Amino acid sequence: MKIENIIERICPICKEKEIISFRKEQKHTNGYWNEYITFKCGLTLHFSPNYMTVIREGQCENDSKVKERERKKQILLKKIVDIINESDLDKKIKEDLISNIKWNISRFIQPPFPE
Ligand SMILES: [Zn+2]
Numbered sequence: 195m196k197i198e199n200i201i202e203r204i205c206p207i208c209k210e211k212e213i214i215s216f217r218k219e220q221k222h223t224n225g226y227w228n229e230y231i232t233f234k235c236g237l238t239l240h241f242s243p244n245y246m247t248v249i250r251e252g253q254c255e256n257d258s259k260v261k262e263r264e265r266k267k268q269i270l271l272k273k274i275v276d277i278i279n280e281s282d283l284d285k286k287i288k289e290d291l292i293s294n295i296k297w298n299i300s301r302f303i304q305p306p307f308p309e
Contacts, residue, residue: 197229199241200248208256210235271299 195218204211212234220228222243229241230251237254241247253260274295278288 197231197241199226200229200231200239202231202239202248205233205235205237205254205256206239206250207237207254208235210237210254210256267299271296 195216197216197218203213210233213231214234215230215232217230217232218227219230222228224243226241226243226246228243230238232238232252233254235254235256236252237257238251240249240251242249275292278291278295281288283291
């Protein structure tokens, strides 16, 4: 498979060179394919035929901004969990709330476009 529209072969954030996957799928009506390169650090470069540009998806685990955001999220999560646990709600409701909040906090990832 030939990736034609992504020139980069190193992670633009941490300079990781190891690529763990190349993918090409879902040909657009304009004739271009969606192309993906994923680096060992977790970042994916995606050539989007919708935008005719390369966008970033996922997170580079070596990105200091990501690490700092994760640290802040964990601090916030702990505060929320403490508040829920201190409430007089039933144990099952507390567990469900905490589980739901943990899932929601974990799914926020770096936006694909530059901040
Ligand atoms: Zn990286």
